[in-house]
Amino acid sequence: MTSQSQGIQQLLQAEKRAKDKLEEAKKRKGKRLKQAKEEATAEIDHYRLQREKEFRNKETNVMGSQGNFSAKIDEQTTETIRNLTSSYHRNMESMMKKLLSTICDISPEIHPNFRPGV
Numbered sequence: 001m002t003s004q005s006q007g008i009q010q011l012l013q014a015e016k017r018a019k020d021k022l023e024e025a026k027k028r029k030g031k032r033l034k035q036a037k038e039e040a041t042a043e044i045d046h047y048r049l050q051r052e053k054e055f056r057n058k059e060t061n062v063m064g065s066q067g068n069f070s071a072k073i074d075e076q077t078t079e080t081i082r083n084l085t086s087s088y089h090r091n092m093e094s095m096m097k098k099l100l101s102t103i104c105d106i107s108p109e110i111h112p113n114f115r116p117g118v
Helices: 002-104
Strands: none
Touching: none
């Protein structure tokens, strides 16, 4: 009976060692998965930063040229408004006189399509 109980004890100890090894392997696997996840996250962050930097450079190149166009358009608009305003002030008096003379100086005439009564 002692040999049986000793055999059972050995089996229990072997089972405990196997269980410990399994738990240790699971812990190592968990650590490795966590480490792989951290490495992947770091790589993704690095890639994202690189792509954002490239995007900002392209955006700066495009927006910089658009900024020049915007400034040119603003300058042209200001110049056009200035020209129209000066033209208005130069021609306002003469146009008012023409308009008033057309309205006030009436010269009655018979319309060319008028036919005297039949």
